[in-house]
Amino acid sequence: MKLLSTKATCNSHGQDSSYFLGWQEYEKNPYDEVLNPEGIIQMGLAENQLSFDLLESWLDRNPNVAGFKSNDGKSIFRELALFQDYHGLPSFKKALVDFMAEIRGNKVTFDPNHIVLTAGSTPANETLMFCLAEKGEAFLLPTPYYPGFDRDLKWRTGVEIVPIQCTSSNNFQITEPALQLAYQEAKKRNLRVKGVLVTNPSNPLGTTMSRSELNLLIDFIKDKNIHLISDEIYSGTVYSSPGFVSVMEILKERNDLEDCHAPVWDRVHVVYSLSKDLGLPGFRVGAIYSQNDVVVEAATKMSSFGLVSSQTQYLLSAMLGDKKFTKSYISENQKRLKRRQRMFVSGLQKAGIGCLKTNNAGLFCWVDMSHLLHSNTFEAEMELWKKILYEVRLNISPGSSCHCAEPGWFRMCFANMSEDTLNLAMKRLKAFAAAEFNGSSCSKKVTLQLGFPAIVS
Numbered sequence: 001m002k003l004l005s006t007k008a009t010c011n012s013h014g015q016d017s018s019y020f021l022g023w024q025e026y027e028k029n030p031y032d033e034v035l036n037p038e039g040i041i042q043m044g045l046a047e048n049q050l051s052f053d054l055l056e057s058w059l060d061r062n063p064n065v066a067g068f069k070s071n072d073g074k075s076i077f078r079e080l081a082l083f084q085d086y087h088g089l090p091s092f093k094k095a096l097v098d099f100m101a102e103i104r105g106n107k108v109t110f111d112p113n114h115i116v117l118t119a120g121s122t123p124a125n126e127t128l129m130f131c132l133a134e135k136g137e138a139f140l141l142p143t144p145y146y147p148g149f150d151r152d153l154k155w156r157t158g159v160e161i162v163p164i165q166c167t168s169s170n171n172f173q174i175t176e177p178a179l180q181l182a183y184q185e186a187k188k189r190n191l192r193v194k195g196v197l198v199t200n201p202s203n204p205l206g207t208t209m210s211r212s213e214l215n216l217l218i219d220f221i222k223d224k225n226i227h228l229i230s231d232e233i234y235s236g237t238v239y240s241s242p243g244f245v246s247v248m249e250i251l252k253e254r255n256d257l258e259d260c261h262a263p264v265w266d267r268v269h270v271v272y273s274l275s276k277d278l279g280l281p282g283f284r285v286g287a288i289y290s291q292n293d294v295v296v297e298a299a300t301k302m303s304s305f306g307l308v309s310s311q312t313q314y315l316l317s318a319m320l321g322d323k324k325f326t327k328s329y330i331s332e333n334q335k336r337l338k339r340r341q342r343m344f345v346s347g348l349q350k351a352g353i354g355c356l357k358t359n360n361a362g363l364f365c366w367v368d369m370s371h372l373l374h375s376n377t378f379e380a381e382m383e384l385w386k387k388i389l390y391e392v393r394l395n396i397s398p399g400s401s402c403h404c405a406e407p408g409w410f411r412m413c414f415a416n417m418s419e420d421t422l423n424l425a426m427k428r429l430k431a432f433a434a435a436e437f438n439g440s441s442c443s444k445k446v447t448l449q450l451g452f453p454a455i456v457s
């Protein structure tokens with residue numbers, strides 16, 4: 001008898017992806033300025049550690065909240081300990097929808113009755129798959145896409161992902177022919193298409209979607225009578241123009257959809273989380289927003305598998321309810337991210353490495369290292385990735401783990417470390433690129449320049 005079920009062992013989880021393998025290698029030998037200065041620097045983790053001090057000083061100014069006390073100093077510990085309504089705390093839902101609107105420049109508003117709380121975007125995306133598609137039905141996703149989607153969308157639901165192939169020729173924007181091709185491809189595979197899922201801003205591209213792309217998507221789902229899921233987890237993590245435009249804004253603008261209750265509104269669903277914009281992935285706070293009552297009802301039932309704890313809701317309802325704080329946080333956080341992104345891009349330039357020019361959002365850049373490949377193949381991309389992981393000791397995510405159609409692209413994160421660590425990472429990369437470019441991939445030469453012994457896998 002097998003110990004584990006076929007569901008638990010089926011490889012649609014994607015655990016063998018270089019995205020997860022890189023993390024495992026990092027865990028074995030993590031960089032530390034004092035304890036392990038020659039270790040691997042983690043550049044494969046989209047975390048924002050640049051604005052913790054802002055959150056911490058808010059907590060210092062509001063000790064009652066962290067001590068589970070109400071404004072008048074009375075303990076609400078027992079109340080929070082017993083709370084288990086899967087609809088969530090009304091005060092938190094209100095604060096969250098207001099925060100989502102603020103990030104969108106208050107051009108759109110969100111009704112707290114249409115929000116479903118989830119323990120992060122991960123369960124939000126899975127819940128939508130569970131509610132909207134049968135096993136063996138498909139969602140179309142533009143490539144490159146966040147590697148976690150294989151696990152989140154497919155693994156437990158049996159839903160299939162069909163790629164919408166985007167290319168560097170137009171900075172990986174979605175086109176009408178690419179959408180149609182993906183739809184035909186699904187049909188060829190006998191898969192019924194239930195919708196399109198996009199991340200806006202994109203992980204891993206670090207770009208916001210244009211109005212024309214969003215309109216194209218609306219036209220497409222209208223025509224095919226399918227759903228659109230917009231994962232807007234990075235909506236507040238946009239630091240340069242053009243700014244972020246939510247699909248909700250486009251829906252509101254379009255004359256052909258003026259009636260909020262037209263079926264298209266019912267088929268567009270937004271996913272959000274505080275993991276990136278507030279830098280709180282450990283708190284596990286996410287949401288589904290949908291105008292569709294039936295979807296909201298089904299997703300609310302599902303949410304009992306991944307609720308947000310009541311003390312977290314209590315704390316964040318006070319923090320996000322402090323409008324003066326959220327306003328200054330959003331703007332200061334964006335300034336810091338912009339500065340950090342510039343520092344990173346200039347470090348790449350010094351190493352002779354370019355990245356997607358349209359990068360204006362996210363906690364990473366989509367970096368082009370195709371000139372360092374020995375051949376224009378995914379085998380060569382893996383070879384280069386291993387060298388960067390084991391010799392240069394940087395964990396970055398290869399494009400192939402994001403299902404990119406072209407070899408040589410890598411996602412590199414820049415906001416999960418100190419400036420000094422980023423400078424060191426850039427120094428290592430520059431030495432490596434110079435050595436490679438001079439035609440020598442010899443580890444000895446790299447060893448000399450990096451100042452530590454290389455391990456070649």
Ligand SMILES: Cc1ncc(COP(=O)(O)O)c(C=O)c1O
Pocket residue numbers: 046119120121122123146148199203231233273274275281285286
């Ligand atoms: C596009 C996207 N969606 C979802 C997630 C998962 O986020 P959470 O921590 O909220 O589950 C991530 C995390 O990196 C992401 O980049």
